[in-house]
Amino acid sequence: MRLLEQILKEAGADALKSVTFVPGECCYLKSVKSVNVCTPSVISVTAGKREIKVEGEGLRVDRYFEGDLFVRGDVKGVRVG
Amino acid sequence: MADLTYISVVSPSETALKKLSGADIAVYGCKKRGAEFIFGVKDKDIQKVFAIFKKPCYNIRTEKKSVRGRFLSALALRAGAAFGALAFAVAAYAAGFFVLRIEVTGSGHYLAPLVKEIVEAEGAGIGKPFSALNAPVAAGRILSLPGVVFCDLKKQGSVLVVDVEAESGAESGAVMGPLKADRSGVVSNIVAICGVPAVAVGTAVKKGDILIEAKCAVGENFMPCLAVGYAELECSQKAEYFVEDDSEESIKRAYASLLLGDDGIIEARHSLREAEGGFSVVMEIKYLHRISINLT
Structure with a gap:
């Protein structure tokens, strides 16, 4: 994880605004301001000024604490809009 | 967006979302309002949500019902009005199957009482119900009325509209009023196609007596209408005619002088009387005189 943060830092990206997902397994979002929609097929959140949609099947919120959202389920994709 | 019911719970959004997500309940439009977490769910999940947050610490309540929920609640509170509205709708729909008024339109509207009598006689x-009307027979009878050239029966809501078109001038050519005897006699036959016979066969009538009245029965009342029909009167006549001789030709001339026209002689008797320069043929005849009204 430190290596990942270092790479992102060198690339000029902000690690606090990152999205990490494992297709078919899970998805981890940071700096989530609010959850807009939470259904087994779509979970839509507002992170910063963007809306991020996690799409898949059987999605559920496993952990949500202090802006960190961990989603389990068959994650098929993440859409940033 | 689906028709949603919005619910608020006093809970951190993380806890609420985890519980809801774990129960596979889809939530929409989530937001925080102070200590309350507000979210929208479909109507089918409401009971599940209330079951999940059943502890009093959650202080769960319905913020805003879905459109369907609000409609059903309002309907339940106004059951009488809803029933009345439904009964009215059913009555309005059912009324469309029954005749509530008969209207005669077109240039033949002056035949309205006759047309209505025919239509009522044919079932409507x-x-x-409209279905009781024998439309083809009614149309045929209306077309047989004097001057009528077109007839159409149609249903407009609860009104039976009969469109009757008559020949131009038919109304002005029609004789309005009863059939009156134009001479004295005994009624031997009377046929009233429209109108009411005022005398029976065998009745002695004088000149001016009404034979067919210009009215027709509509239900229990009588309405003015066009009199159509004819009557045959058995009349007697005595006449004298001067002839120069008593030949058969002279007798024929004497009978011809009566000018009976189309009237047929039933009985004829004559006698000859001598007169200055010839003979006087005294004739006593009985003939059948036919008079009609509004018949061609």
């Missing part, structure tokens, strides 16, 4: 009276 006030309060009766």
